[in-house]
Amino acid sequence: MPEMSAHVVVAGGGAAGIEAAGMLARSGIRVTLIEKETEPGGHLKGWYHLFPDRRDSREVISYLSRLISHENIDFIPGETVAKIDRKGLSFSVTTGKGGSFTADAVLIATGFDMFRCERKEEYGYGIYDNVITSAELEVMFRNGEIKTVGGIVPSKLGMIHCVGSRDEKVGNLYCSKLCCVTAVKQAMEIKEYISDARIFCFYMDMRMGGAMYEELYREAQEKYGINFIRGKVSEVSVSIDNRLIVKSEDTLAGRPLKMEVDMLVLMAGMEISDGGKKLALASGLKTGENRFLASADNHYGSNRSHISGIFYAGTCTAPMNVTDTISHARGAAAEIIDYLRNTGRHNG
């Protein structure tokens, strides 16, 4: 490794940050990878199986962990990036605990936060037992059992799509893109645990735009008998025997619909992470109407911020699945290598 190699600070040790750090490190660039949690991996750590092939998320985490072990990567857990200041051609990066790094370029890969479902109060999350989020269901899968708070195996479950997405009332006009396919995947997996469970997905539109998503939807209908009802749920209440009552319109039948279920899964959308939002505000980075970080160009500059030398990767810019996140991170690494080369600080 050359003495005077360039140094890049990467904010965020999820899939995007790690993938980009790995690529930078392999091309001879020194990387400081800063992650707020004690372990790398981000949201992947909380997920059980990934769509569309339902592989174990631990396989992807173990791939990412191998990247981190590169000698050029200095992994700093339990720390955040609070502020980025331009100092001539380089940057001064201030951490949450008051530390400081000098970097030739900075990559922001601060990811997303799940929509806090209690904000959609009418769905009863945090009010009624057995209204859970899609993330909490993944934990149940990992722990190997799905049970209500009362310890009963649920026989009838509802999944509500678009919780915190496409909803003017919570200030999120955008589609989170992944919740439809997550609902389909999770519905199928519930059936693996509870073979006689009846499952109903309440959707506005089925957005199965990714590779193999539509096929998964078809499989959910054909092999797993999952039911799909087109109607946005207006409210959830509770019956006298503590079952959940879901109200929607069955728009295709043209009549109001009422249904009792034992458990309700809210397909929480994605929002820019709190850390990313604060970092953007402190560092003068632009955000879009959807509050995600706004790239320099939608078509050919999605990895670039409007500040030369600060780059973006992954879900800090928009909702994205793991595959797209990793591709986006590679794009970011390529942009950074290019930038360092053009400014005379890297010849790898």
Added chain:
Amino acid sequence: MDKFGFSLSRARVIDYDKNDRRIAEYIYEHEPSFRLCIECGACAATCTAGNFTEFSLREFNVLLKRGENDKVRARLKKCMFCGKCILACPRGVNTRNVIFLARQAFRIFDGNET
């Protein structure tokens, strides 16, 4: 002679080119949020009138947009203007005002109290 029971049936098609969409246009003009409806049915799910009578606000909106005015006219008085539908709408449509304007438009274009 046996009667065969044949008669002329009215076509069930929505004749989009012939239908009168002035009512819908009037609402678009005075309540532009009407264009944002994606027919999710949240309004109809929460609607008290819709839970007890043959009324779906979602269907009402679609019929308006297609110019199926006779069907709309028959449903005009179902709404009680409680406004719960506005709270449920994920697109921010001022649903209550849509019905209010529809009543107004029928008065203007039909020339009578509907």
